[in-house]
Amino acid sequence: xxxxxxxxxxxxxxxxxxxxxxxxxxxxxxxxxxxxxxxxxxxxxxxxxxxxxxxxxxxxxxxxxxxxxxxxxxxxxxxxxxxxxxxxxxxxxxxxxxxxxxxxxxxxxxxxxxxxxxxxxx
Amino acid sequence: xxxxxxxxxxxxxxxxxxxxxxxxxxxxxxxxxxxxxxxxxxxxxxxxxxxxxxxxxxxxxxxxxxxxxxxxxxxxxxxxxxxxxxxxxxxxxxxxxxxxxxxxxxxxxxxxxxxxxxxxxxxxxxxxxxxxxxxxxxxxxxxxxxxxxxxxxxxxxxxxxxxxxxxxxxxxxxxxxxxxxxxxxxxxxxxxxxxxxxxxxxxxxxxxxxxxxxxxxxxxxxxxxxxxxxxxxxxxxxxxxxxxxxxxxxxxxxxxxxxxxxxxxxxxxxxxxxxxxxxxxxxxxxxxxxxxxxxxxxxxxxxxxxxxxxxxxxxxxxxxxxxxxxxxxxxxxxxxxxxxxxxxxxxxxxxxxxxxxxxxxxxxxxxxxxxxxxxxxxxxxxxxxxxxxxxxxxxxxxxxxxxxxxxxxxxxxxxxxxxxxxxxxxxxxxxxxxxxxxxxxxxxxxxxxxxxxxxxxxxxxxxxxxxxxxxxx
Numbered sequence: 350x351x352x353x354x355x356x357x358x359x360x361x362x363x364x365x366x367x368x369x370x371x372x373x374x375x376x377x378x379x380x381x382x383x384x385x386x387x388x389x390x391x392x393x394x395x396x397x398x399x400x401x402x403x404x405x406x407x408x409x410x411x412x413x414x415x416x417x418x419x420x421x422x423x424x425x426x427x428x429x430x431x432x433x434x435x436x437x438x439x440x441x442x443x444x445x446x447x448x449x450x451x452x453x454x455x456x457x458x459x460x461x462x463x464x465x466x467x468x469x470x471x
Numbered sequence: 472x473x474x475x476x477x478x479x480x481x482x483x484x485x486x487x488x489x490x491x492x493x494x495x496x497x498x499x500x501x502x503x504x505x506x507x508x509x510x511x512x513x514x515x516x517x518x519x520x521x522x523x524x525x526x527x528x529x530x531x532x533x534x535x536x537x538x539x540x541x542x543x544x545x546x547x548x549x550x551x552x553x554x555x556x557x558x559x560x561x562x563x564x565x566x567x568x569x570x571x572x573x574x575x576x577x578x579x580x581x582x583x584x585x586x587x588x589x590x591x592x593x594x595x596x597x598x599x600x601x602x603x604x605x606x607x608x609x610x611x612x613x614x615x616x617x618x619x620x621x622x623x624x625x626x627x628x629x630x631x632x633x634x635x636x637x638x639x640x641x642x643x644x645x646x647x648x649x650x651x652x653x654x655x656x657x658x659x660x661x662x663x664x665x666x667x668x669x670x671x672x673x674x675x676x677x678x679x680x681x682x683x684x685x686x687x688x689x690x691x692x693x694x695x696x697x698x699x700x701x702x703x704x705x706x707x708x709x710x711x712x713x714x715x716x717x718x719x720x721x722x723x724x725x726x727x728x729x730x731x732x733x734x735x736x737x738x739x740x741x742x743x744x745x746x747x748x749x750x751x752x753x754x755x756x757x758x759x760x761x762x763x764x765x766x767x768x769x770x771x772x773x774x775x776x777x778x779x780x781x782x783x784x785x786x787x788x789x790x791x792x793x794x795x796x797x798x799x800x801x802x803x804x805x806x807x808x809x810x811x812x813x814x815x816x817x818x819x820x821x822x823x824x825x826x827x828x829x830x831x832x833x834x835x836x837x838x839x840x841x842x843x844x845x846x847x848x849x850x851x852x853x854x855x856x857x858x859x860x861x862x863x864x865x866x867x868x869x870x871x872x873x874x875x876x877x878x879x880x881x882x883x884x885x886x887x888x889x890x891x892x893x894x895x896x897x898x899x900x901x902x903x904x905x906x907x908x909x910x911x912x913x914x915x916x917x918x919x920x921x922x923x924x925x926x927x928x929x930x931x932x933x934x935x936x937x938x939x940x941x942x943x944x
Contacts, residue, residue: 361729363759367736370744405725407806432728453732457739 352378353468354395358388358414359403359430364455368401371457372464385409389417396422399448399467401460404431415446426467430455473684474651481647485640492636499629503622509559510618512552517611519549523579524604530586531597539587546580563621564614572610579603658686665693674701704905726770730763737763783826783909787939790823790855790864790930791816797834798853804842805851815854821932823864824939825910830930833903837868837926840899844872844924852925862935863912869925875918883916911936 355377357368365381372379380397382388386409388402400418404411415427426448433452449463472480523545530538553560553573560569582600589596668675677694681687741748741756748756794816805812841851852869875883879890884904900914907914911931918924933939 361733363733363736363763367733367740371740374744374747408809432725432732453728454735455732457736457743 352376353398354378354380355464356380356382356388356391356397356400356402358382358385358401358406358411360384360406361403364403364430367457368460372461375461377464385411385414388414392417392421397425399426399428399464401428401430401464404429405433419446428460428463428467430460474655475685477647477651477684481644481651485644488636488640488643492633492640495632495636496629499625503625503629505559506563506618506622506625509556509563510615510622512556512559513611513615513618516549516552517608517615519545519552520604520608520611523549524608527600527604536587539583542583546576546583549576560614563618568610568614572607575603575606575610579607654682654684655686658682658690662686662689662693665690665697669693669697669700674698674704727767730766730770733763734760783829785824785826787822787933788825788827788830790820790866793825793827793830794834794853794855794866797831797838800831800835801838801842804839808842808845809848810842810845811850813850813852815852817854817856820855820857820864821862821934822939823930824933824936825930826906829906830910833906833928834866834868836899836903837928841868841870841872841924841926844874845870846872857932858929861929862932863929864932866928866930867925868928869923871923874920874922874924875916876920877918880916880918884914 355368355372357365357372357379358381359365360383362383365383369379369381380391380395382391385402385406388400389409400414402411402414411429411431415429418425418427427446428449428451429447430451430453448467451460451463523542526538526541526545529535530542553569553576557569560572579600582596582603586596586600665675665677674697677690681690681694737756737760741753745753794814798812798814804810838851838853845851849871852867854865854867854869856865856867857863858865875890883890884900904914907928907930913929915927915929916924917927
């Protein structure tokens with residue numbers, strides 16, 4: 350079985366680093382990006398199985414990433430993480446399109462469970 | 472004393488004066504009338520005596536007996552008259568003179584009688600009668616002259632007194648109305664100054680006890696209103712600070728969540744991959760944890776800075792350093808909105824004496840407004856310069872954003888005035904204005920729709936204040 354690929358986008362370097370370490374240990378293939386622009390470029394070249402993105406980023410933000418992913422690969426699940434603890438309105442608006450929404454600080458176990466559900470392995 | 476009472480008093484004084492003058496004038500007129508009547512009587516006596524003397528002359532010249540009868544008739548008439556006017560003559564010249572007159576008349580009558588009995592016209596009798604007649608005549612002439620003089624004196628005195636009282640009344644009225652008008656004028660000017668000051672957001676303390684009249688009451692009321700407004704303003708500023716703390720906390724929550732999340736993920740991953748980590752890796756993990764904790768520490772320090780109470784803590788500060796500090800605070804916003812920054816900070820500025828935290832709050836507010844006015848992209852200009860002629864520092868914060876419509880320019884420092892559709896409380900610039908005013912500074916604004924807006928803050932330099940350093944010259 351081919352490795353599932355996960356794209357992780359967050360302007361906090363540690364998020365990408367830790368997600369990479371943790372997910373690779375579970376046998377995923379992980380690519381990390383520090384901003385939306387480079388992630389969108391990469392998406393033009395490569396299809397990922399799951400995209401985990403931060404919502405609030407300078408320049409291209411999580412919403413733009415979400416829209417682009419849905420446009421390029423409609424079946425791909427996008428998991429959103431954010432440091433804004435109470436973005437109820439945003440969460441409501443995103444409900445349909447976003448597979449899951451995690452406020453920071455993120456529990457990596459929950460994130461992994463969500464990725465597994467997204468891949469239909471739950 | 473109340474103005475109302477002052478006016479009543481002045482009216483009372485006026486009325487009293489006029490009544491006194493009236494009474495005085497009436498009395499004088501009565502006196503004049505009495506004396507005038509008496510002079511008529513005296514003139515009558517005089518005429519009688521004159522007739523008697525003429526009859527005398529006729530008798531001695533022509534020996535005409537009817538002349539004597541004529542004299543007797545006149546004497547009769549005079550005696551009656553004298554009895555009638557006894558009181559008047561006594562009043563005018565005294566009882567003694569009256570008796571003297573009566574005596575003289577009696578002597579004259581006897582002389583006439585003896586002459587008519589003797590029926591001869593000797594020179595001695597003639598002489599005696601002439602002398603007696605002369606006495607009578609002189610007497611009546613004297614009292615006529617005397618009374619005329621007295622009438623004249625009374626009239627002159629009345630005229631003078633009326634003239635003086637007229638001027639006194641006029642002067643009093645003039646002085647009093649002047650006093651009242653000046654009083655009211657001064658009070659009104661005070662009221663105008665006070666209300667002007669209050670409308671500019673200053674709350675002057677009224678040191679002197681307000682006068683005990685209506686204007687004093689007005690000034691007291693305004694003073695009370697100013698105090699109330701000041702308290703409200705403090706409450707508003709407090710609530711505004713609470714609101715901005717709310718906004719800040721939301722922002723800070725986001726800021727805090729990132730390092731917290733990093734620490735959390737570091738810890739979770741550390742536990743997960745522990746077996747595969749070398750010593751260097753483990754140290755690396757812990758160092759990264761510590762870096763994130765430091766980030767948290769900085770955020771919390773800034774938060775505590777903001778939450779400080781709004782009392783002035785003045786200290787010497789360097790303008791350009793203050794500007795650099797707020798740049799660090801708004802850098803994030805600049806990055807998000809993709810805004811360039813253009814600094815032109817003058818070298819060698821004299822120091823300023825400020826509550827740095829408050830001035831930072833003002834500059835952050837200005838910068839935030841500028842950034843919001845520009846939206847995405849643009850250029851934030853911050854300049855500092857020294858104006859030697861005023862010994863003032865100028866800080867200029869400009870943008871090339873949408874600008875402010877001219878009809879709003881007069882109101883942007885008003886409380887609750889905002890041009891932002893949703894987000895503005897309309898208190899930011901007002902609070903800023905208050906802070907700068909409390910620093911004896913000023914804020915000006917120039918704006919052109921579609922071109923941009925420039926705020927210019929002036930603050931007195933240490934040179935101007937002459938009190939920046941305690942102890943040092």
